[in-house]
Amino acid sequence: xxxxxxxxxxxxxxxxxxxxxxxxxxxxxxxxxxxxxxxxxxxxxxxxxxxxxxxxxxxxxxxxxxxxxxxxxxxxxxxxxxxxxxxxxxxxxxxxxxxxxxxxxxxxxxxxxxxxxxxxxxxxxxxxxxxxxxxxxxxxxxxxxxxxx
Numbered sequence: 517x518x519x520x521x522x523x524x525x526x527x528x529x530x531x532x533x534x535x536x537x538x539x540x541x542x543x544x545x546x547x548x549x550x551x552x553x554x555x556x557x558x559x560x561x562x563x564x565x566x567x568x569x570x571x572x573x574x575x576x577x578x579x580x581x582x583x584x585x586x587x588x589x590x591x592x593x594x595x596x597x598x599x600x601x602x603x604x605x606x607x608x609x610x611x612x613x614x615x616x617x618x619x620x621x622x623x624x625x626x627x628x629x630x631x632x633x634x635x636x637x638x639x640x641x642x643x644x645x646x647x648x649x650x651x652x653x654x655x656x657x658x659x660x661x662x663x664x665x
Contacts, residue, residue: 539566566608
């Protein structure tokens with residue numbers, strides 16, 4: 517009998533059984549403001565990239581094209597603790613949870629692994645929609661997500 521990890525579809529792109537997904541980011545000049553610190557809105561972009569990589573950008577596009585399903589941000593909270601600077605190598609850690617049949621919550625932390633600094637904490641909740649109306653998250657996604665109690 518296969519473990520849940522062995523059965524996990526390939527599109528989960530490296531998530532472990534925890535499930536915790538780790539996505540590397542390098543801070544470039546374009547990411548910073550005049551002081552050389554990452555501009556605050558870019559942390560949301562980093563979180564979006566990490567979430568997109570869990571299923572894969574191509575897979576998300578296929579889901580939309582074939583099933584007319586997409587995910588919209590329903591709620592976003594972000595706490596800034598420290599700033600990243602030009603050249604930093606960061607890691608976005610993402611843990612998804614099913615909060616309802618219609619919504620997935622992503623707990624996301626952005627860290628600087630070189631000195632173990634915790635920079636940003638974000639909670640992003642997405643709702644699954646079809647033709648601008650909420651619909652349940654597909655079963656093939658739900659079965660691999662822990663639920664929030």
